Structures are given as structure tokens and as C-alpha cells.
Amino acid sequence: MAHPIDSHVGRRLRQRRSLLGMTQQRLAESVGIKFQQIQKYESGANRVSASRLWALAEALEVPVSYFFEGLSSPEMEESTAAKAEADTISPEVLTNKETIDLIRAYYGLKEGPRRRLLDLAKTLAGAA
Secondary structure, three states, X not given: OOOHHHXXXXXXXXXXXXXXXXXXXXXXXXXXXXXXXXXXXXXOOOOOOHHHHHHHHHHOOOOHHHHHOOOOOHHHHHHXXXXXXXXXXXXXXXXXXXXXXXXXXXXXXXXXXXXXXXXXXXXXXXXX
């Protein structure tokens, strides 16, 4: 069974790769491994070594800390459980093709229209 931290790192790896529109094959080639290894990392079946995590971070243009964002200790989880439910979305949402397409389109906009779109989305979400 995969360790929860390995699963979290794998989900973050998949999210970033998908957001960049990068295939498992292309990512694997950029760090000198087979795409099957990327599959194992993303599922949490295999643990990512420090040196490989560094190479993956460079290939995905993120700091190594990106892979650990969102993790917390069990003590912190208990004290922030109510806030987390209200403030977060399901991690699976970030793997949906529609979500990735929306994020790409959003960042394709110039800053002014991007802000207006964000304000509109917040208004619509508040009305729901």
C-alpha cells in the first residue's frame, strides 16, 4: 500500500504535468527514465528519490516544495478540519480535463480580463 505522502507527491506530479500539457513519455525522457516509472510515481506505488524529485521539479519548472504543498501533520489536520472543508476543493477536480482547459484559457488572458473573469466567477459562485 502506498504511503500517503508518496500518493500526495504523485498527485501533485500528475497535476503539474497535466497543467503543462506534458505526456508521461515526454516527462520521462526529460529526466532519463521510462514512462512506466512516471506512472508508478503518479500512483504513489513507487517513492520518488530526492535526486529524481529535483530533476522532475526542474523539468516541470516548479520548486521541489511544490510537491509537498497541501501536506499537514495529523495534529494540524484535526484543528483545521472544519476550515479545510469550507476552503478547499477535491483534489480530483484538478485532474479533470475541463479544469485543466479552463486554467490554460484563464492564463492565456491578459491581466485585466483575467481579473474581471475571476471577479465574475466569484460572484457567480456566491450566487449559487
